């Protein structure tokens with residue numbers, strides 16, 4: 001928990017730092033970036049299929065391999081802006097399902113998706129998600145410990161700084177926050193997808209995920225940039241009766 005509090009204090013500094021850095025580096029390399037985008041098949045496909053971002057194809061591939069979604073499911077999409085994962089999820093679960101997207105950034109959610117602006121690390125935001133999952137949407141009521149989501153997705157990350165250690169640590173903290181949220185909210189046998197930036201703590205994180213899920217896979221979908229350290233953990237079949245202590249928190 002102390003780690004999460006530290007993370008909260010750190011995040012406002014990090015947001016400032018990373019935004020400033022991106023602004024500086026974009027101006028120097030914008031033509032290279034634009035050139036790469038125009039030649040990228042995922043960017044082209046995303047545009048013609050009206051996805052809000054090329055990252056839709058990462059989730060499409062993960063779903064093709066692991067069959068995460070079924071019609072009628074309740075999905076939580078952590079770090080959903082601009083919304084391409086939520087577009088994929090709502091298409092898969094259909095009108096009888098539910099997709100709740102959460103992000104620090106204010107974003108108009110895709111049609112059919114419930115959007116919540118806030119920080120996953122904020123307990124009020126977590127309560128709000130929980131309330132939407134059980135239908136009331138009433139944030140004044142503190143609900144009991146119901147496990148109600150079928151799938152929890154986390155593509156959470158701030159702009160990367162280019163400093164490997166910092167990006168890795170930051171992503172591991174976000175994965176831990178998402179994993180703890182799974183422990184509170186995900187149904188038995190439910191699934192988890194979590195983005196991480198690879199580094200020396202990958203195996204320790206994998207071990208924590210394995211305490212909560214029967215099967216854990218590491219996947220680097222084709223749409224991830226080859227040069228990027230980004231990859232995903234997929235946790236399948238959530239075990240029941242696992243405590244925070246069992247998970248090493």
Ligand SMILES: C[S@@+](CC[C@H](N)C(=O)[O-])C[C@H]1O[C@@H](n2cnc3c(N)ncnc32)[C@H](O)[C@@H]1O
Pocket residue numbers: 052053055056078079080081082083084085086102103104105118119120121155156157158174
């Ligand atoms: C790579 S983007 C997600 C892209 C999205 N999956 C899509 O396909 O459109 C990562 C998002 O995570 C969000 N994020 C980072 N930390 C967060 C936090 N603590 N709580 C909620 N959202 C967070 C960022 O604001 C950012 O919009």
